[in-house]
Amino acid sequence: xxxxxxxxxxxxxxxxxxxxxxxxxxxxxxxxxxxxxxxxxxxxxxxxxxxxxxxxxxxxxxxxxxxxxxxxxxxxxxxxxxxxxxxxxxxxxxxxxxxxxxxxxxxxxxxxxxxxxxxxxxxxxxxxxxxxxxxxxxxxxxxxxxxxxxxxxxxxxxxxxxxxxxxxxxxxxxxxxxxxxxxxxxxxxxxxxxxxxxxxxxxxxxxxxxxxxxxxxxxxxxxxxxxxxxxxxxxxxxxxxxxxxxxxxxxxxxxxxxxxxxxxxxxxxxxxxxxxxxxxxxxxxxxxxxxxxxxxxxxxxxxxxxxxxxxxxxxxxxxxxxxxxxxxxxxxxxxxxxxxxxxxxxxxxxxxxxxxxxxxxxxxxxxxxxxxxxxxxxxxxxxxxxxxxxxxxxxxxxxxxxxxxxxxxxxxxxxxxxxxxxxxxxxxxxxxxxxxxxxxxxxxxxxxxxxxxxxxxxxxxxxxxxxxxxxxxxxxxxxxxxxxxxxxxxxxxxxxxxxxxxxxx
Amino acid sequence: xxxxxxxxxxxxxxxxxxxxxxxxxxxxxxxxxxxxxxxxxxxxxxxxxxxxxxxxxxxxxxxxxxxxxxxxxxxxxxxxxxxxxxxxxxxxxxxxxxxxxxxxxxxxxxxxxxxxxxxxxx
Numbered sequence: 001x002x003x004x005x006x007x008x009x010x011x012x013x014x015x016x017x018x019x020x021x022x023x024x025x026x027x028x029x030x031x032x033x034x035x036x037x038x039x040x041x042x043x044x045x046x047x048x049x050x051x052x053x054x055x056x057x058x059x060x061x062x063x064x065x066x067x068x069x070x071x072x073x074x075x076x077x078x079x080x081x082x083x084x085x086x087x088x089x090x091x092x093x094x095x096x097x098x099x100x101x102x103x104x105x106x107x108x109x110x111x112x113x114x115x116x117x118x119x120x121x122x123x124x125x126x127x128x129x130x131x132x133x134x135x136x137x138x139x140x141x142x143x144x145x146x147x148x149x150x151x152x153x154x155x156x157x158x159x160x161x162x163x164x165x166x167x168x169x170x171x172x173x174x175x176x177x178x179x180x181x182x183x184x185x186x187x188x189x190x191x192x193x194x195x196x197x198x199x200x201x202x203x204x205x206x207x208x209x210x211x212x213x214x215x216x217x218x219x220x221x222x223x224x225x226x227x228x229x230x231x232x233x234x235x236x237x238x239x240x241x242x243x244x245x246x247x248x249x250x251x252x253x254x255x256x257x258x259x260x261x262x263x264x265x266x267x268x269x270x271x272x273x274x275x276x277x278x279x280x281x282x283x284x285x286x287x288x289x290x291x292x293x294x295x296x297x298x299x300x301x302x303x304x305x306x307x308x309x310x311x312x313x314x315x316x317x318x319x320x321x322x323x324x325x326x327x328x329x330x331x332x333x334x335x336x337x338x339x340x341x342x343x344x345x346x347x348x349x350x351x352x353x354x355x356x357x358x359x360x361x362x363x364x365x366x367x368x369x370x371x372x373x374x375x376x377x378x379x380x381x382x383x384x385x386x387x388x389x390x391x392x393x394x395x396x397x398x399x400x401x402x403x404x405x406x407x408x409x410x411x412x413x414x415x416x417x418x419x420x421x422x423x424x425x426x427x428x429x430x431x432x433x434x435x436x437x438x439x440x441x442x443x444x445x446x447x448x449x450x451x452x453x454x455x456x457x458x459x460x461x462x463x464x465x466x467x468x469x470x471x472x473x474x475x476x477x478x479x480x481x482x483x484x485x486x487x488x489x490x491x492x493x494x495x496x497x498x499x500x501x502x503x504x505x
Numbered sequence: 506x507x508x509x510x511x512x513x514x515x516x517x518x519x520x521x522x523x524x525x526x527x528x529x530x531x532x533x534x535x536x537x538x539x540x541x542x543x544x545x546x547x548x549x550x551x552x553x554x555x556x557x558x559x560x561x562x563x564x565x566x567x568x569x570x571x572x573x574x575x576x577x578x579x580x581x582x583x584x585x586x587x588x589x590x591x592x593x594x595x596x597x598x599x600x601x602x603x604x605x606x607x608x609x610x611x612x613x614x615x616x617x618x619x620x621x622x623x624x625x626x627x
Contacts, residue, residue, distance in 0.1 A: 126588055133595045137602060144606055150624050152610045159603055160531055164522055166599075167538040170592060171515065174542060177585070178549045 003044045005055040005068040008078060008117040009131075011040055016110035019103045030103040031093045037110055038082070038089040041117075045082035048075055050482050054123065054504045062123070062502070063184040069123035069501060072486025076335060077120045077243075077251050079483070080342040083466065084242040085113045088235040091350050091459035094452055095235055095357060105145055105233075112138035112239065116247040123501060125173045125183045125260075132169065132215075132248055136162050139244055143232045154224075154231035161214055161224040168211030175204035176260075186501035189260045193495055201261070208256050209270060216249020218308060219278040222301050226285075229297035230362070234353020237293060241300040242346030246338055250304065254311055259490070259497035263315035271312025276418060278305030283425035291362045292352050292433060296345065299429060302422060303341045303388065309415075310334025310403050314491065317410050324492060326410040332488045333402035340395040340470055344387040347463035351381040354456055355437060358449045364433065369442030373449045376457045378438045380464040385430035387467045390423045395470030402474075507548060515541035528607045528617045532600070539596045543589045550582030558583045 015037040022030045048070065055068040070078075089109065096102050115135025122128040140162060144155030177183055179200045180191035192201060210221070217225035225245070229237045257267055282302030289295035314331035317323065354377045355370060356362055371378040387394035390401075400423055407415040451457070473479050490497065518541055521534025558580040566573050607617065614622050 126591070130591060130595065133599070137595075137599050140599075140602060140606075144609075147609055149613050152606055152613060153622050153624060156528065156603075156606050156610060156619075156622075159599070159606065160522060160535065163535045163599055163603070164519065164538065167515075167518075167535070167542055170542045171545065174546045174549060174585075174588075177546075177588075183584075 002051060002053075003048050005053070005070055005121055006057070007044055008041065008121060009068075009114050011037055011044075012110040012114035012117070016107045016114065019107040019110070022103050024101055024103060027102045030106055034106040034110060035089055035093060038086045038113070041113065042082040042086045045075075045079045049079065050486070051075065052486070052504075054501060063182050063187040066127050067123040067184065067501075068121040069185075070121060071490050071497075071500075072488070073251070073255070073335075073490040074120045076339060076483060076487040077247055078117060080339045081113065081116050081120065081243045081247060084239060084342050084346045087350070087459045087463050088238045088242075088346060090455050090462070091238070091353065092233075092235040094454050094456040095353055096233065098357075099145070099233070105142070108138045108142050108145075109236070109239070111135075112142065112244070116243060119247050120251060123185055125176060125185060125188065127183075128252065129166070129170055129173055132252070133166055135244065135248060136166060136215075139236075139240060142236045143228045143240075145233060145236070146231075150227075151231045154227035158224045158228035161221075165211045165214035165221075168207045168214070172204040172207035172211060175200050175207070179204070185255070185260050186498040189262070189495050189498035190502070192261060193498070197261070205257075205261055205267070208253065212249050212253035212256070213274065214249075216245050216253065216304060216308070217301055218249070218274045218304070219281045219301065220274075222278070222282070225301060226294050226297040229300065229349075230291060230293035234293075234349055234356065237297070237353070238346035238349035241297065241349060242342045245300070245304060246307070246342065250307055250311070250338065254491060258315065258494050260495075262495040263319050265316065265319045268312055268316030268319050271308055272316055272415075273312075275305045275307070275309025275312050276415070278302060279309060279422045280305075280418065283422045283429070286429050287425065287432070290364055292355065292364050292437065293349070293362050295364075295429060295433065296348050296352060299388070299426065300341075300345055302426065303337070303345065306400070306403060306419070306422075307334045307338045307341065309419075310337060310406070311491065313403075313407060313410065313412065313415065318492065318494065322410060326406055328488050328492050329402060330406035330410065331491050332484060333399055333406055335487050335491075336402065336474060336484060337396075337399035339473075340387070340399050343463055343466050343470060344384040344394075344396060347380060347384040347460060347467060348388065350456070350460050350463065351377050351384065354452065354460065357452060357456075359446055364436040366443065367437045367446070368440040369438070370446070370449070371438035372442065373446075374438075374451045376451060376453075376460065380460040381438070382434065383464045383467050385434060389427035389430050391427075393468075393471055395467055398471050398474050508545070511541055511545045511548065514544065517541075526618055526620055528610065528619060528622075531619070532603050532607065535603070536596070536600060539592070543592055546585040546589050546592070550585035552579070552581050555579055555581040557581065 019030050052071045057066040112135050115131045118131030140159040144151045180188040182188045214221040286295050286298035310330050311334040314327045317327035387396040390397045404416045518534050518537030564576040
């Protein structure tokens with residue numbers, strides 16, 4: 001069955017419009033409606049696996065009109081957004097009961113999902129910017145949703161840096177239009193291939209790296225992430241860390257660098273160095289944290305470093321004319337880590353939300369022994385921790401293994417050593433979480449704590465099962481050929497993207 | 506030269522957004538950046554002595570039935586204007602959200618000075 005591409009944007013957008021009309025009194029109905037919307041998106045995303053095509057909005061032929069493009073890479077990221085969105089929405093049903101104005105929250109949540117799906121599907125630079133702003137503005141509002149001191153402060157910080165990033169991106173888009181005469185990615189890419197990189201385009205590329213780097217919170221641009229991700233409500237932290245920084249940051253920069261500008265040796269090194277810096281510095285910053293959500297937020301920076309490093313390494317090998325096999329293995333590792341991280345990091349944030357709602361604190365030194373009173377949270381958190389630390393046979397192990405093999409195989413042995421070292425750092429930080437939160441003696445003031453059952457535990461269990469089963473995506477050849485390989489091909493083939501889009505019906 | 510001034514305006518806005526201590530001034534800085542980019546986009550489509558890109562009956566070539574190339578070469582590029590309109594609407598949305606967050610923060614902390622609004626550390 002062919003799913004028309006605008007469904008991915010229209011369903012959440014239309015639902016988001018109707019939810020605030022229901023008002024706070026009918027919050028149960030609003031919750032059901034929002035969950036149905038994310039459920040529909042999940043079904044649509046699974047049904048589109050393997051589909052590729054171009055949708056011309058309003059039947060305007062490209063390059064005159066806006067086009068939506070579905071290819072392997074878009075399909076992979078849409079799948080991650082839908083899975084995490086579904087689980088976080090299910091979790092919100094229980095978690096957000098203590099907030100007022102729940103329908104408005106659900107509406108903003110769906111706006112953010114619509115924006116992310118739009119970014120991933122857009123085949124047009126300016127359209128990408130518009131959807132990026134839709135997702136960003138919704139996320140600024142969601143970070144400050146609680147309207148308490150910390151939330152407002154974090155939201156303002158996030159909004160200032162996010163707006164600066166958006167302006168960089170818009171400036172870059174203007175430069176691309178001025179130098180190529182087209183906003184359509186395929187036509188701009190064809191024009192760049194003919195003229196080569198002019199000075200204006202190099203400047204635009206610098207602006208894109210800074211702008212999308214800020215959105216992705218890579219290490220020199222990371223200042224907003226720990227505040228925003230730890231202050232937001234738990235399901236929103238899961239969405240932000242799980243998918244938002246990936247779609248607005250990593251996906252957008254890979255699309256622009258690989259498919260529009262074409263990868264070069266310098267760009268490969270830039271991505272590689274940004275990735276390695278984020279991995280190492282994020283890991284060290286995470287270990288010292290006492291706040292459970294801050295620790296997880298810093299570890300997001302570190303894990304995102306793996307993704308950017310893998311993709312950068314693959315690009316570097318391609319640009320140097322090295323073996324395509326190692327290059328596609330590195331990119332496969334990066335992309336597989338992207339979806340793995342989406343699942344286990346959102347699960348970790350959901351468990352932190354479950355701990356926070358039960359104990360009322362995020363400080364790990366005030367907890368302990370919670371494993372006895374929160375059994376499901378403890379079990380799912382252990383699975384996610386094992387997964388993120390790379391313990392076999394959980395999903396994180398396979399992506400890290402591929403990255404190490406690719407780095408060593410391509411002759412970057414030092415890189416393989418760094419990957420293993422950061423994996424050990426990750427293991428230490430999550431052992432710390434287990435030790436402080438779930439093991440040891442239960443403090444007296446927490447002795448009456450109970451686990452909230454229902455939709456919250458349900459969402460966590462779904463994601464925990466996925467964490468265990470994700471390895472199959474790599475190990476079963478059919479699944480790998482359907483989900484991961486098309487995405488790798490899009491990046492390995494680079495700027496032949498433009499001829500494929502132009503020739504597509 | 507005009508492009509350089511545009512970039513200069515952008516840098517002024519960036520400086521203001523990153524260095525100023527007052528929340529409202531930071532918001533103003535971001536808006537200056539926004540206007541610099543809008544100005545840049547408008548200038549991309551500008552032509553000295555250009556005409557409005559509205560095709561009347563006289564502009565069609567009698568033989569081929571297409572719009573005359575002389576008209577295309579003289580008219581202003583309308584696309585950046587559409588982009589700027591969209592960008593202005595988006596910036597209105599983010600500006601109103603930013604200002605409302607400033608107001609809520611002022612209600613909580615009683616100050617606009619970001620050096621005093623520091624509960625988040627680490």
